[in-house]
Amino acid sequence: MGKLFVSELLESRSPRDVDSYFALVKLEARQGPQQAYWFLTLSDATGQIHAYVFEELANRVPELVPGNVYTIRGVFHPDRKVIKVRDFRRLQSYRLPDLVPFTPADLPELEQTFFRYVNTIQEPPLRDLLRFLFEEQDEVWERFRKVPAAMKYHHAYVGGLLEHVVSLLALADAFARTHPDVHRDLLLTGVILHDLGKIDELTFFPTIEYTDSGRLLGHIILGYERVNRAIHTLRERGVAFPENLRLALLHMILAHHGEKAWGSPVEPHTYEAQVLHFLDNLDAKAWMFRQARESEEEGAWVWQEGLRKRVFRDY
Ligand SMILES: [Fe+2]
Numbered sequence: 001m002g003k004l005f006v007s008e009l010l011e012s013r014s015p016r017d018v019d020s021y022f023a024l025v026k027l028e029a030r031q032g033p034q035q036a037y038w039f040l041t042l043s044d045a046t047g048q049i050h051a052y053v054f055e056e057l058a059n060r061v062p063e064l065v066p067g068n069v070y071t072i073r074g075v076f077h078p079d080r081k082v083i084k085v086r087d088f089r090r091l092q093s094y095r096l097p098d099l100v101p102f103t104p105a106d107l108p109e110l111e112q113t114f115f116r117y118v119n120t121i122q123e124p125p126l127r128d129l130l131r132f133l134f135e136e137q138d139e140v141w142e143r144f145r146k147v148p149a150a151m152k153y154h155h156a157y158v159g160g161l162l163e164h165v166v167s168l169l170a171l172a173d174a175f176a177r178t179h180p181d182v183h184r185d186l187l188l189t190g191v192i193l194h195d196l197g198k199i200d201e202l203t204f205f206p207t208i209e210y211t212d213s214g215r216l217l218g219h220i221i222l223g224y225e226r227v228n229r230a231i232h233t234l235r236e237r238g239v240a241f242p243e244n245l246r247l248a249l250l251h252m253i254l255a256h257h258g259e260k261a262w263g264s265p266v267e268p269h270t271y272e273a274q275v276l277h278f279l280d281n282l283d284a285k286a287w288m289f290r291q292a293r294e295s296e297e298e299g300a301w302v303w304q305e306g307l308r309k310r311v312f313r314d315y
């Protein structure tokens with residue numbers, strides 16, 4: 001049996017039995033005129049919905065912990081757009097794409113392509129740095145392969161960063177072929193690491209959200225910090241990481257938004273940083289045009305929020 005999604009429930013006009021699973025986003029204790037009740041915010045890949053738990057289930061409420069997934073049984077009331085919960089049960093195994101927006105690309109294939117490019121990077125300190133980050137530190141790769149590339153404007157779904165980075169690697173690789181004067185290994189390493197701070201900036205379960213450090217420091221600084229720390233660790237182990245290469249790589253992370261007004265503390269001052277900025281911008285914009293062309297809205301012109309303009313697609 002397929003899962004009943006939030007979007008389907010919200011469309012129904014008459015009361016409907018619910019027996020489906022959702023992630024619990026929020027749990028609030030409230031006092032009604034007659035009795036106390038709990039107000040739940042539930043979510044899945046298609047959106048959020050609210051639910052009530054009444055006193056008859058009060059002794060089981062401690063089992064409800066935000067961030068966990070539950071099978072919810074009850075009735076959806078279309079007038080108030082809520083589910084009255086009759087029973088719930090914690091669920092341990094589920095399909096992540098049912099619960100959060102997910103990349104339309106094939107994730108294992110993206111992972112393979114990613115490591116194929118990583119393995120073409122020859123220059124020893126850069127190769128060592130990537131190995132250290134992606135092979136030695138399990139939690140980096142675990143988050144890198146899943147985190148969205150952005151909160152809403154482009155690739156805002158699980159696997160989005162990896163999809164964005166793999167697309168950029170292909171562009172950077174092509175650029176290095178037509179422009180052999182560019183430092184290819186540095187360009188590709190910068191591509192891989194430019195948004196590394198996203199793994200600290202965003203959470204993606206049960207909803208895509210900024211973390212406290214993401215809001216307070218932002219992914220540029222968070223990524224800079226991770227990479228700088230990794231370089232220092234390598235040096236302590238005896239790896240010769242030239243100082244100017246460290247500066248050139250960190251500069252790419254700091255300058256990748258291109259302008260101070262767009263959140264970069266410095267503008268690009270190296271060939272590779274400038275190329276990275278244009279490719280990054282190109283890939284994000286291409287995603288936005290694709291999204292506008294594929295949108296289900298009707299008509300030849302579609303408003304695209306990230307581009308802040310209309311896109312024409314009737315040709
Ligand atoms: Fe960025």
Ligand SMILES: [Fe+2]
Binds near residue numbers: 164194195280
């Ligand atoms: Fe990016």
